[in-house]
Amino acid sequence: MMLNTLQALLSSFGPSGNERAVAEQVKALLAGKADEMRTDAMGNLIVEKRGQAGGKTIMLSAHMDQIGLAVTDVEDTGFLRVTALGGVSLEKTAGHAVVFENGVHGVVMCQPTKGETAALQHVFVDIGAANREEALAMVKLGDACVYVPGCYALGQHRCTSPAMDDRCACALLVELLRQVDAPRNTIVAVFSAQEEVGIRGAATAAYQINPDLGVALDVTAWGDTPETKLPAVKLGEGAAIKFMDRSMIATPAVRDALIDAAERIGAPYQREVLPFGGTDGAAIQHARGGIPAGTLSIPCRYVHSACEVIDLRDLDSALAILKEFVNGQY
Numbered sequence: 086m087m088l089n090t091l092q093a094l095l096s097s098f099g100p101s102g103n104e105r106a107v108a109e110q111v112k113a114l115l116a117g118k119a120d121e122m123r124t125d126a127m128g129n130l131i132v133e134k135r136g137q138a139g140g141k142t143i144m145l146s147a148h149m150d151q152i153g154l155a156v157t158d159v160e161d162t163g164f165l166r167v168t169a170l171g172g173v174s175l176e177k178t179a180g181h182a183v184v185f186e187n188g189v190h191g192v193v194m195c196q197p198t199k200g201e202t203a204a205l206q207h208v209f210v211d212i213g214a215a216n217r218e219e220a221l222a223m224v225k226l227g228d229a230c231v232y233v234p235g236c237y238a239l240g241q242h243r244c245t246s247p248a249m250d251d252r253c254a255c256a257l258l259v260e261l262l263r264q265v266d267a268p269r270n271t272i273v274a275v276f277s278a279q280e281e282v283g284i285r286g287a288a289t290a291a292y293q294i295n296p297d298l299g300v301a302l303d304v305t306a307w308g309d310t311p312e313t314k315l316p317a318v319k320l321g322e323g324a325a326i327k328f329m330d331r332s333m334i335a336t337p338a339v340r341d342a343l344i345d346a347a348e349r350i351g352a353p354y355q356r357e358v359l360p361f362g363g364t365d366g367a368a369i370q371h372a373r374g375g376i377p378a379g380t381l382s383i384p385c386r387y388v389h390s391a392c393e394v395i396d397l398r399d400l401d402s403a404l405a406i407l408k409e410f411v412n413g414q415y
């Protein structure tokens with residue numbers, strides 16, 4: 086069930102600022118399973134599942150957008166120059182195939198740097214055009230491309246895809262809404278826009294929803310591959326409950342409620358202390374006069390590369406924790 090939902094969401098085109106296709110996919114997956122669905126001016130898709138009388142309002146946020154490259158210029162020779170949408174690094178992007186919304190494919194390469202430090206300004210995209218005119222008939226300035234989608238199994242429990250960040254959490258949120266009926270608390274699920282470019286969608290969503298508490302659902306970094314030890318988070322050892330990252334220190338009450346939920350049901354979980362990064366949780370926490378907020382993370386290797394890897398058992402652990410969490414007394 087979770088894998089089917091995940092695969093459907095991984096195939097949708099959704100660079101920051103153009104998340105419509107992902108929102109449509111989510112809406113289709115949730116048809117008949119929500120009390121209300123709406124899209125706001127930022128492009129957030131907001132889905133409500135009403136709780137019981139006396140319950141609180143919990144905002145859960147998973148971002149729909151993925152990192153990408155936007156066309157800034159087209160050379161006379163037909164090659165595209167690009168800028169980053171979100172945290173795109175040169176070493177992870179060169180050598181990969183990309184696709185635009187209209188189906189045009191390209192390959193990303195880096196030119197000889199002639200002694201300069203390689204940077205995104207040295208990157209070009211080859212879409213097979215012979216000259217500028219031909220290229221402009223295929224794509225326009227401002228168009229964005231993403232890594233060509235795909236999802237492959239790695240071993241028994243893991244899979245890889247370019248859009249795991251954060252479609253695996255979108256899948257988690259979809260499954261929660263499909264599986265939970267009459268929760269104690271009202272769930273306002275935000276499939277947020279523009280997270281990768283500065284946690285923008287969740288900020289306006291948190292303001293309008295004004296929840297009693299909030300939890301972001303996002304991937305987190307890994308510390309279990311050669312010469313990578315930080316953070317102390319491993320794939321396959323359960324969802325990670327965030328203590329801090331560079332954008333927030335989780336509100337202790339929310340963090341502890343997540344831990345209590347995991348312990349009550351015996352779900353595996355890890356404590357996450359991340360010295361970098363940020364999530365929608367910060368936007369919720371900073372909204373209005375401040376809102377108690379935390380983050381539940383899915384451990385993910387090679388974040389912001391074309392081959393992000395997760396362990397499906399961690400998604401199962403996260404789903405079990407969330408099901409318990411939304412029925413808690415706050």
Ligand SMILES: [Zn+2]
Nearest residue numbers: 250251303304
């Ligand atoms: Zn993310």
